[in-house]
Amino acid sequence: MTHPDTDLDVYLHDADRIEALRADVRAGLSASPKWLPPKYFYDARGSELFEEITRLPEYYPTRAEREILTDHAATVARVTGAKTLVELGSGSSEKTRLLLDALRDHGTLGSFVPLDVSAAALHDAVGALRADYPDLHVRGVVADFVNHLEVLPDTGSRLVAFLGGTIGNFTPAERSPFLTTLRAQLSVGEWFLLGADLVKDPAVLVPAYDDAQGVTAEFNRNVLRVLNRELDADFDVDAFTHVALWDARREWIEMRLRAERSMTVHLRALDLTVPFAEGEELRTEVSAKFRRDGLTAELAAAGFTVRHWWTDAGSRFAVALATAS
Secondary structure: OEOOOOOEEEOOOHHHHHHHHHHHHHHHHHOOOOEOOHHHHOOHHHHHHHHHHHOOOOOOHHHHHHHHHHHHHHHHHHHHOOOEEEEEOOOOOOOHHHHHHHHHHHOOOOEEEEEEOOHHHHHHHHHHHHHHOOOOEEOEEEOOOOOOHHHOOOOOOEEEEEOOOHHHHOOHHHHHHHHHHHHHHOOOOOEEEEEEEEOOOHHHHHHHOOOOOOHHHHHHHHHHHHHHHHOOEOOOHHHEEEEEEEEOOOOEEEEEEEEOOOEEEEEHHHOEEEEEOOOOEEEEEEEEOEOHHHHHHHHHHHOEEEEEEEEOOOOOEEEEEEEEO
């Protein structure tokens, strides 16, 4: 379905989003321990807070990935010769402009397909991109990259970009089917560009998720405001404390919300009552960190061959360029 006033193909509607929210929240808050998926951070306020996080001194991933793309976008363009760039979870598509510029300068790029769950964000991004790249065909796709990979346009000679370290929000059990499904949508020889945060000293990792200014804490608690608004819940947002922990065994950061007192929360839209004990924690995000051998093996198991592996000068973050084999 095409959006009436832009080149947006809409596969995820508000009703679908609410249905998924209801199902996820019911499952997560009924579990032990309790959890919520991180995608519900990103309402308008959550997206603003995340943009603020990316500019914090402690939050290195955005700067490190930008450094890599600045240094190697021209190589990506030369190696792939892609005619179509597809970006999963594009948001504002800001970093992607480094790839767009390189592919345009290389002379192969004809179209850009940003995919995101937010029609509003895509509407704004597509408008800005059309103004800045008048010769480029830009077609936004409103979809969930977990459930709608089959809707990616098959234009041939594609480069699919999945940046920002978002792959870390999947557990290993979730990454495997995601990567396998993505590979199934690509022809042999098409390309996948993946940004991944690397395992490093927890003294660097943890502050990136627990900054001194408290922006990440506000971002974390914002998910409760989303539930209050969308599901007629009565979370006392200020009664929850932000927690960021490094799990050395799983090699991931966990963000949690800790109840500072015992309470009972009602989600009237779900007819659900949820007790919290004092000190009980609700997991809101997993952010896995990677090692080169492990991620290369995961990609290989899904049918991708890594051709290039680049890191920033501090070896904090990596961008892998892989081909569908």
